[in-house]
Amino acid sequence: xxxxxxxxxxxxxxxxxxxxxxxxxxxxxxxxxxxxxxxxxxxxxxxxxxxxxxxxxxxxxxxxxxxxxxxxxxxxxxxxxxxxxxxxxxxxxxxxxxxxxxxxxxxxxxxxxxxxxxxxxxxxxxxxxxxxxxxxxxxxxxxxxxxxxxxxxxxxxxxxxxxxxxxxxxxxxxxxxxxxxxxxxxxxxxxxxxxxxxxxxxxxxxxxxxxxxxxxxxxxxxxxxxxxxxxxxxxxxxxxxxxxxxxxxxxxxxxxxxxxxxxxxxxxxxxxxxxxxxxxxxxxxxxxxxxxxxxxxxxxxxxxxxxxxxxxxxxxxxxxxxxxxxxxxxxxxxxxxxxxxxxxxxxxxxxxxxxxxxxxxxxxxxxxxxxxxxxx
Numbered sequence: 001x002x003x004x005x006x007x008x009x010x011x012x013x014x015x016x017x018x019x020x021x022x023x024x025x026x027x028x029x030x031x032x033x034x035x036x037x038x039x040x041x042x043x044x045x046x047x048x049x050x051x052x053x054x055x056x057x058x059x060x061x062x063x064x065x066x067x068x069x070x071x072x073x074x075x076x077x078x079x080x081x082x083x084x085x086x087x088x089x090x091x092x093x094x095x096x097x098x099x100x101x102x103x104x105x106x107x108x109x110x111x112x113x114x115x116x117x118x119x120x121x122x123x124x125x126x127x128x129x130x131x132x133x134x135x136x137x138x139x140x141x142x143x144x145x146x147x148x149x150x151x152x153x154x155x156x157x158x159x160x161x162x163x164x165x166x167x168x169x170x171x172x173x174x175x176x177x178x179x180x181x182x183x184x185x186x187x188x189x190x191x192x193x194x195x196x197x198x199x200x201x202x203x204x205x206x207x208x209x210x211x212x213x214x215x216x217x218x219x220x221x222x223x224x225x226x227x228x229x230x231x232x233x234x235x236x237x238x239x240x241x242x243x244x245x246x247x248x249x250x251x252x253x254x255x256x257x258x259x260x261x262x263x264x265x266x267x268x269x270x271x272x273x274x275x276x277x278x279x280x281x282x283x284x285x286x287x288x289x290x291x292x293x294x295x296x297x298x299x300x301x302x303x304x305x306x307x308x309x310x311x312x313x314x315x316x317x318x319x320x321x322x323x324x325x326x327x328x329x330x331x332x333x334x335x336x337x338x339x340x341x342x343x344x345x346x347x348x349x350x351x352x353x354x355x356x357x358x359x360x361x362x363x364x365x366x367x368x369x370x371x372x373x374x375x376x
Contacts, residue, residue: 218231
């Protein structure tokens with residue numbers, strides 16, 4: 001069996017660490033079935049397995065955080081949040097992650113009439129506003145007064161899973177003037193699509209001050225060959241929003257339930273992704289697929305835009321990163337759309353990132369995903 005060590009290309013984003021590294025990534029190996037898996041080495045001095053090579057499952061059993069694990073594919077590039085966030089190195093709590101990423105500003109609710117004229121939102125009519133105390137920026141407006149949840153407290157419910165070695169905080173960032181913040185958490189294990197196409201398991205935690213639902217959790221699988229992402233609801237019934245409480249035991253129980261839902265969703269996605277990779281399509285079916293996603297039956301001003309979307313998707317299908325892993329399949333068709341939204345869609349990088357997780361990019365990918373499901 002061979003071990004492949006493939007550090008990511010490009011400069012690294014800012015790193016923030018609040019705990020030492022108990023283990024380090026060693027490389028990727030293949031098992032007897034040809035499926036790739038990562039290998040690590042224990043670096044905790046004095047530990048019984050010091051300098052031993054271990055699997056991810058062993059690190060979990062030892063309750064050691066999973067260290068940063070690069071893609072096994074040469075030229076894979078970098079995650080879409082690269083240079084737009086702080087890379088985290090095993091913070092023990094979400095509070096530490098938020099502080100390390102410099103997101104621990106305070107917010108308060110104040111009457112609208114007390115907001116300085118320069119910060120007022122045109123056309124706003126609600127009587128209360130959410131304001132950052134360090135900059136004075138208005139982050140959102142609301143109909144009634146309630147005690148805001150501070151960033152440092154927003155994800156505390158998830159710390160129980162991190163402490164148990166069931167998740168690792170890997171990156172944190174913000175959008176706009178601080179209207180919302182996010183933390184990406186990696187879960188143990190991978191989805192192997194036909195053995196040679198690895199998808200990482202992640203959860204996207206977000207917290208908003210802009211008047212939309214405050215704290216939200218989404219499943220966020222990431223394809224390591226190209227760092228295409230898909231954000232999808234935890235449950236078929238819809239999005240999962242967090243109800244904050246002062247009872248830590250209740251939060252822990254809820255977090256365990258949340259993890260159970262995430263594992264069930266990833267089991268479902270494993271089956272779906274592999275079925276997509278086994279479903280062959282011809283050139284006409286591919287063209288029909290991208291045309292349904294970006295049709296010509298739109299307003300005249302959008303026709304040229306949709307044509308450009310189709311062209312970009314078809315180019316990614318033929319020559320995009322990872323196109324050679326499952327050629328001629330629904331899996332490749334879906335990923336050509338994800339490649340467009342994550343790497344080519346119009347907009348500046350931070351705006352594109354917000355779009356592919358919470359906006360038009362996310363909606364186009366979900367439409368592509370569900371259309372591919374119906375074609376199987």
